[in-house]
Amino acid sequence: MSEVKVVSVNLLGYVDQGEVGTDPYRVDRDGRPYVAVGDGGTVLGLRLGDSVFDHVGDHAAPGVCLVHPNQEACHALVGLACLGNQVIVRTGDAAGRAGAVLGKRGGGQRVIAVFSQDVLTRLRPGDQVALASCGQGAAAPLPGLTQMNIAPAALSLLGVTVRGGHLEVGVRAMLPSPFVGNGIGRPMIMWDVDLQVDADAEATRSLRLGDLVAISDLDARANAGYRRDWMSVGIVVHGASPQPGHGPGVTIVLSGPAERFSIRVEGDTHTGLSEKRLISMAEEEGREDG
């Protein structure tokens, strides 16, 4: 059988402002009101490698969120965007500068893109960004597994290897499925899953943006749901949230029977994805496509 080619599509996204309702307050799990900071938009001072718990924020992502004003176009933008896709600013003071897709969040609402801090300071809400999408439909490195939300070339960035019929993945933590909150029951090409964890828990205390995590008994091939002896692997794309049922977000990239994975829980020694590696990889991909 001939190899099936992955289709690349150039898309347009807009730098997000972030939105708040008519009431400034949200309510945390103990009933205390708080003002949500960093929930969408362009967030400065938060980077890949930072702890998900270190900042006063709500779902804050390390970089910029991209949206589209037409809802259906926004869903396509979010659905097609994959980790490692190159993004190039088209308008405004940062025109011409390049970054990369990290992940996605919310019901087909936002793509999270990483730029260097000097680019982020020049970006303004409404700036247009070209996104070279590529990756959905790509075959997983092993039969029986499902891959999504990641440019084929980016898998090596995550240190994922095939050995002896297993997919070897090093992760910060392996979490049981009840930790999965908002996002459960939703299609994983559109949503991330929020982890209901806090800074006190041993397994997740050292969780950082860009980390890989594994979730046991979770089948995330389409909608995410409970299935015994399955495994899903994803990347941490945004920080913690005080809201009950919410928390650090994971964009799923691999899912399949647990027996096909060899998960290495690295704990404090885990090194997640770095801004520099992600952006330079996306640049290389961009050159090859060009």
Place this chain on the structure above:
Amino acid sequence: MKVTSNVDHLLTQVLAGEVWPPLADRNAYRIDPDGRAFFLPGMGGVTLDVHVGDPATGYAGDHVEPGLSIRHREPGANYALQYLSCIGNRVEVTSGPAKGASGFVIGQHAYVLVDMDSDDMCRVSVGDEVSVFAVGQGLALDGHREVVVKNCSPALLTALAGGTTAAGQLEVHVSAVVPPEAIGAGAGMASEYANTDLMGAYAGLGEDLSLGLESLCVGDVVALSDQDHRFGRGYRQGWTTIGVISTASCLLYGHGPGPSSIMSGPVSAFKVVVDESANLSSFNLEQVRERT
């Protein structure tokens, strides 16, 4: 000892709604846990032949909403209807051939769900208007400060078996205890709105999907382990939420029959008693309402 509360201080608000049509999109299909496409009835309209006390599984349906599915056309008025309606509230049909018929709220599911006598229900259809006599939000139990109550009418509180134990716990009778692995879509949402889908109740599908919840019934009072639904819905070890199953069969993956939440607190605040009769159908809420 029956639990006492601030019920004498609660207000009743009369809210309007209408039976909302089922909604579909032109691509029709959704997908089941095994990746198969389906198109099935369930949400919206008037769903006949599924009442409190009936099995919650075994229907060729998706997100089956028993009885009437009620909304209001205006977003703000709709949120008032969805947030303020409580399980056990009286509902009166105010237009159409069934005008004057009454039923009661069995829960929320982004619609207010209303059960009533089959003969009356047969005459209700999409667009018919109803009034909900909403009372219950703000209910607080004397001597159980750690327990937050919501979506629970005074009639339901009166009808629930149990009460304050000698040790000061709140005894609640439930027909099933649900493990945290079962919590599906609804996590992270407001607990005055919609319900919490339970996975592991896909009757007839694979053993690897089962969490032993296939025998739930509509109207069952259940305990959700490690769930704190006081100010939203989230996983929290050592907390318990009590709910009432308000929706039935569901094929969409990560979804399932689900409870509307009525009480939440630390596990130590409750004495949970498993009791097969813990179902709205055993309570005769109408009589209870008249007495109270």
